[in-house]
Amino acid sequence: MSHDVVNSVSNNLFTINNLWMMIATALVFIMHLGFATLEVGLTQSKNTVNILFKNSVIPAIGIITYSIIGFDLMYPGSDFAGKIFGFSGFGIGTNAMGLTAKYNQGYTYWTDFLFQGMFAATAATIVSGAVAERIKLSTFLVFSAIFVAIAYPITGMWKWGGGFLDTMGFYDFAGSTLVHSVGGWAALMGVIFLGPRLGKYKKNRINAIPGHSMPLAVIGVFLLWLGWFGFNGGSVLSADPAEVSLVLVTTSLAASAGAIGAMLTSWVILKTPDITMLLNGILAGLVGITAGADLMNPVEAIMIGFISGIIVVGSVLFFDKIKLDDPVGALSVHLVVGIFGTLAVGIFGEKAGINQLWIQFKGVLAVGVFISIFSSALWFILKKSMGLRVTEEEELDGLDIGEHGMEAYPDFEKAV
Amino acid sequence: MSHDVVNSVSNNLFTINNLWMMIATALVFIMHLGFATLEVGLTQSKNTVNILFKNSVIPAIGIITYSIIGFDLMYPGSDFAGKIFGFSGFGIGTNAMGLTAKYNQGYTYWTDFLFQGMFAATAATIVSGAVAERIKLSTFLVFSAIFVAIAYPITGMWKWGGGFLDTMGFYDFAGSTLVHSVGGWAALMGVIFLGPRLGKYKKNRINAIPGHSMPLAVIGVFLLWLGWFGFNGGSVLSADPAEVSLVLVTTSLAASAGAIGAMLTSWVILKTPDITMLLNGILAGLVGITAGADLMNPVEAIMIGFISGIIVVGSVLFFDKIKLDDPVGALSVHLVVGIFGTLAVGIFGEKAGINQLWIQFKGVLAVGVFISIFSSALWFILKKSMGLRVTEEEELDGLDIGEHGMEAYPDFEKAV
Amino acid sequence: MSHDVVNSVSNNLFTINNLWMMIATALVFIMHLGFATLEVGLTQSKNTVNILFKNSVIPAIGIITYSIIGFDLMYPGSDFAGKIFGFSGFGIGTNAMGLTAKYNQGYTYWTDFLFQGMFAATAATIVSGAVAERIKLSTFLVFSAIFVAIAYPITGMWKWGGGFLDTMGFYDFAGSTLVHSVGGWAALMGVIFLGPRLGKYKKNRINAIPGHSMPLAVIGVFLLWLGWFGFNGGSVLSADPAEVSLVLVTTSLAASAGAIGAMLTSWVILKTPDITMLLNGILAGLVGITAGADLMNPVEAIMIGFISGIIVVGSVLFFDKIKLDDPVGALSVHLVVGIFGTLAVGIFGEKAGINQLWIQFKGVLAVGVFISIFSSALWFILKKSMGLRVTEEEELDGLDIGEHGMEAYPDFEKAV
Amino acid sequence: MKKIEAIIRPSKLDDLYTELRTSGFSGITVTEVRGYGTQKGHKEKYRGTEHNLDFVHKVKVELVCPDNKIEEAIRIIIEKNKTGKVGDGKIFVVPVETAIRIRTEESGESIV
Amino acid sequence: MKKIEAIIRPSKLDDLYTELRTSGFSGITVTEVRGYGTQKGHKEKYRGTEHNLDFVHKVKVELVCPDNKIEEAIRIIIEKNKTGKVGDGKIFVVPVETAIRIRTEESGESIV
Amino acid sequence: MKKIEAIIRPSKLDDLYTELRTSGFSGITVTEVRGYGTQKGHKEKYRGTEHNLDFVHKVKVELVCPDNKIEEAIRIIIEKNKTGKVGDGKIFVVPVETAIRIRTEESGESIV
Ligand SMILES: Nc1ncnc2c1ncn2[C@@H]1O[C@H](COP(=O)(O)OP(=O)(O)O)[C@@H](O)[C@H]1O
Ligand SMILES: Nc1ncnc2c1ncn2[C@@H]1O[C@H](COP(=O)(O)OP(=O)(O)O)[C@@H](O)[C@H]1O
Numbered sequence A, B, C: 001m002s003h004d005v006v007n008s009v010s011n012n013l014f015t016i017n018n019l020w021m022m023i024a025t026a027l028v029f030i031m032h033l034g035f036a037t038l039e040v041g042l043t044q045s046k047n048t049v050n051i052l053f054k055n056s057v058i059p060a061i062g063i064i065t066y067s068i069i070g071f072d073l074m075y076p077g078s079d080f081a082g083k084i085f086g087f088s089g090f091g092i093g094t095n096a097m098g099l100t101a102k103y104n105q106g107y108t109y110w111t112d113f114l115f116q117g118m119f120a121a122t123a124a125t126i127v128s129g130a131v132a133e134r135i136k137l138s139t140f141l142v143f144s145a146i147f148v149a150i151a152y153p154i155t156g157m158w159k160w161g162g163g164f165l166d167t168m169g170f171y172d173f174a175g176s177t178l179v180h181s182v183g184g185w186a187a188l189m190g191v192i193f194l195g196p197r198l199g200k201y202k203k204n205r206i207n208a209i210p211g212h213s214m215p216l217a218v219i220g221v222f223l224l225w226l227g228w229f230g231f232n233g234g235s236v237l238s239a240d241p242a243e244v245s246l247v248l249v250t251t252s253l254a255a256s257a258g259a260i261g262a263m264l265t266s267w268v269i270l271k272t273p274d275i276t277m278l279l280n281g282i283l284a285g286l287v288g289i290t291a292g293a294d295l296m297n298p299v300e301a302i303m304i305g306f307i308s309g310i311i312v313v314g315s316v317l318f319f320d321k322i323k324l325d326d327p328v329g330a331l332s333v334h335l336v337v338g339i340f341g342t343l344a345v346g347i348f349g350e351k352a353g354i355n356q357l358w359i360q361f362k363g364v365l366a367v368g369v370f371i372s373i374f375s376s377a378l379w380f381i382l383k384k385s386m387g388l389r390v391t392e393e394e395e396l397d398g399l400d401i402g403e404h405g406m407e408a409y410p411d412f413e414k415a416v
Numbered sequence D, E, F: 001m002k003k004i005e006a007i008i009r010p011s012k013l014d015d016l017y018t019e020l021r022t023s024g025f026s027g028i029t030v031t032e033v034r035g036y037g038t039q040k041g042h043k044e045k046y047r048g049t050e051h052n053l054d055f056v057h058k059v060k061v062e063l064v065c066p067d068n069k070i071e072e073a074i075r076i077i078i079e080k081n082k083t084g085k086v087g088d089g090k091i092f093v094v095p096v097e098t099a100i101r102i103r104t105e106e107s108g109e110s111i112v
């Protein structure tokens, strides 16, 4: 009987851990709604249906492709430890063992798949924001499907699947690089291939194209922050009280400090408290802490968040200067701060050290080079085959009419 | 002491299970917000206050009536096993035992009540969408109260309360029939009794009456998907890692496949990627998998979802053809796909078989007949007594002004 | 080994409890989005950016200041038991013990901090609604920071930190007084110091200034109700199945009854079913039950909620009569019903009795006097130094243009 | 050449436009307006206070046409909008001196 | 018969309308417009870039009235809108040839 | 004194306004309108049903100016709006009898 009890005790722990991982999955899921509302909020009303469509179908595409190939590429098993590529065969499925602590003491095979699948789709969503208001729907969907199915899992495997970055000692707790920069690099290539929106940079002037709904943008950011409880908290991969609660504290402190950093920077430099900068600041704090959320103490978390908040404002202004048109600031939030967050593991916290910094740098580089090449090639092929951009007329009238033949707000008068 | 330990161990499991059930309750609760935003998004701005009002008060009415009579009708106790009706007396309350694993190893009496109560209210909310933009507020509230208090628990008892459908071997995991079709049948009768909105079918032409806010509709669908984690996941009635995680995977795969099925169908048949069809597709996938979410493997879940997504688009077009005016597609999503999902248990998955299919069919029929008769009678009585429909003038000006004397968006210019 | 098992068993319980507390923290976090959307929904579109800005930065400020000083003021440790003031030194941090059940069997030190920090920020958010549409952004931010950092934790310590109210037998389960009235008193003083919005009371007439988006208001209230699952449910401070599930039931019943109470009152007195009153009624039910959520049976919970719903409608009308201009009804919901809820502990439920009622009354008074004096002084100083109110022109044109130089909905035509 | 400005009920626009087209009128311009007149708006109430008493949603239809088609246009407008209830609206006729089609730079009665 | 078109500040509409009613004018039609003029709009800034510099929210009030009441109408409009600050707006008077009440098909000065 | 009413494409407004300013025109008033004309709106489809076939977003620019500047104004409007494609819009010229600046109560051609 004593043996039974011991068993039950460890089963209980398994049940608790798995419960937390399922809840974390639900929280990461809701990030997709966060991305959707943030992105429509920061773009024009005439492209709203288009953006919502993309963001509603991306999680669907992400989850399905991940079930067919992505999960098998990303977690090919221990045979591929230290490698750069592995594949465990198409589809998902498990045996009885996969549903017990023998698979992993933190979660079942199914939970594992779903948690990872929700993550995967976020990488494509990041791209969506940067290329919004001018990309062809069909092209974007093909890009996303291939990107989520192949590119994301490959670099993911390098670290989380036990590949060469892992062996090298690279650290990326919940994916400043593996999720955010991965999306960010693909977005950067997309922005370069597409060019800016019509009228954004005319006659050497930067023209503001204001987002059409600040409440939607705010809803988006709060849902993302909420989702990050699962994104970072779930990345502990168990419900371990000490670790998860620390991670939630560092995550929230960094988000808060990011808000304050961006607010102050915007107020001082731009002379106005710009709400979109505040929102980008919160996200920057979150992305910044993501790589080392379990390594920092409160003060370090605040510092990382605060710096991220400053960086993001500068970065938004910088990309506008060099005429890379990113309607929602995705490049700044996910790519630039994603890199900073990854490097921050070598600067702050338990692992800080020049050695680690160097390893972090190499990781950033490896992922950056691979994703840039992969996504450039893909954008290029799509440009030649399907075409990347909608027609000029369609862009002026809005993609909602052009691509979908409908309006997002048919009951309301539009201002110009 | 060993006995104490064994006790503590099983108490812990009870605590975990109950925790999950409470969280599932919260998730089902948020579905009400999902229904509210989806429904206002797909209807006109001039009826927004009215719809929000209904959807805000329905959960309140649902929970209160369920506490007075519904719970007692639905779970009358084992004396009524195999019966078609039972009642355990008014009100809710329990003794100390009701708060331990002796009540149920998955949850306390209170958790049980609240989880079931949240479910109950969803059935009325389904009706709300189909009869929107023309029904009198007071009449609808009376209908909802009676429907949730009496009709829903009676058919619920047939299966989940241990009634005759249960004895017969009917299977409906989380309520494709018991929740969704139940709402759907009542909605169908409502639509028939009410007639279409003014101007919807004039001169033998179908006139589109576009919904006024696509972002609200998208928010609604994502919240519903999120809520389904609790709706289906909670229907396991414990935090069992293997079962709950499988259910979440089949649920998400079906939703994703529903999205893709509806997107493709809409793109091919209607020649445009209609976002409202995509959204209906996600919901169809969710409703379709609900009856057998614990019986399917990933491939079967994808197939059910995909077929549901195709069905829902055809069904929306069909109801328009036969001039049954359903502004949000509730009949297609909840009734038609609810029936398909229930039958799917006999076609796919662990229980598939001609025998089971026949039982499923009988269950669908029994519930359909009862709810149709009950709700027709109720609609009829209400039509004769209070009146069902607002005046023509009120409908043209909008129910917000007519019923509530206020506007949902007083600051914005309306386009006609 | 048996010892190990016992340890593991109690560790498991600790893990479960802590898990629930972390989830409750996430739920309380999402209340900030609820407050943000409710508040913008009930105010004019021209002040939307301003309100969103405040509500987005308040949680950030709240969490940061709470990590520096608030938590240390509120929970100074057992040395200060029965006192009115205590401070355990700046900053947060813990040792290994703080991460085990030795700190508290319900949560780790980090969880404790974050849960409490999320609570703290809500008090400032309550103020935000009442002073909206006319207060200077910078002044409000300074007020909030000081209020959350100092005033809230001091009165919080009186009860939850083991101070004199606790010793006296004062009961306030989740903060009808300690959170809601605290915010409410500060809001009342703010409203008095600021005066009404321009044009609200002209020529002895009350002019309605309708809120600009009812869907946003509804989203807000549902998110708040959802958050209250964590606010009240988390206040059990463990995942105890019996207690948490009771609390969730009383909370939901009170919210439901509040909805119905307010709906009926509004329908009878105002002759229209006003959705803003319905929404205030839901919140009133929630605030009303908060002080005694664990002491009530279902019937008592319904009574408290119902009365709260009636009170809140009367109170909204009353404040308008005496020309205290509160755009969102924060005074009525949080202050008036907060007081009622606190007193209700002496009237209904397990602790009911004249003695307890008297103690409750003294607690309400003590907190009311302290917060009123503190916040008046602070408002006064800020009025003299930074100025409280925006210029008349800025108020007419909207604070979005005036304070932020941007619009919330640049794509839409405004009606006047 | 004259411009007809008709203030009508929004719900009548569709039918009016269809009829005008059928009768050979080539174009109109439509504006959302708020009308204050004999017809009073609905009593609106917000949190216990009445407001917005007098204002009604209307649309203004502008139609420039040659002098010889004015009669017909007015007839059609009356026909399609008259319900006999207060609030049917008004028709105003204003002189127009020149009309130019930007695309071709043509001007005169022929272009409208 | 003439039509007065006044471009005014939105915040002045309520008072103007009340006064016009009191003085026996039976109706007006109001349109939301954007004004570009001497008065400059607020500097708006979005993510570091200025825009929308010159445009100001205004409302256009249209009032058709008999020739003999034009003076009075203009006086009331000036009275209710003059603040002396840039942006008070403009009044334009345009001739009207015919006015018809759709409901009754009456026409002429009597109907306005 | 006359009033020019130009119905143009929304995307042309910015350039037109800049040019008018540069040429010394002091102000314009702009209204969002919907145009029905030769140019047809996009086919919109909602849940399988087509609708909204004929309507196009346009803006109406109103510019009151002295008789001697009419020519120039029209020239600028044509120049800035002509693409040669259907839908470039129309210019209508309407007589104006009086113009008053509310702020100063001045009237006449000098104020526009
Ligand atoms: N003198 C006027 N000048 C400008 N617009 C007017 C005038 N009188 C009425 N209108 C417009 O015509 C609309 C309809 O007029 P109203 O007096 O309500 O009804 P009816 O046309 O049936 O007499 C009003 O809402 C207003 O927009
Ligand atoms: N020439 C004009 N034609 C048409 N509208 C004009 C003209 N000049 C001014 N307006 C309108 O009148 C409004 C007020 O004019 P503005 O020059 O700003 O101030 P003021 O009337 O005090 O001189 C402008 O915003 C514009 O809408």
Ligand SMILES: Nc1ncnc2c1ncn2[C@@H]1O[C@H](COP(=O)(O)OP(=O)(O)O)[C@@H](O)[C@H]1O
Residues within 6 Å of the ligand: D026, D027, D028, D029, D030, D062, D063, D064, D065, D101, D102, D103, D112, F007, F034, F035, F036, F037, F038, F039, F040, F056, F058, F085, F086, F087, F088, F089, F090
């Ligand atoms: N007779 C008319 N009266 C009033 N507005 C007109 C008239 N004809 C055209 N318009 C306006 O001018 C716009 C452009 O006209 P349209 O016929 O589409 O193209 P084009 O000007 O190139 O011939 C229309 O959308 C409509 O708003």
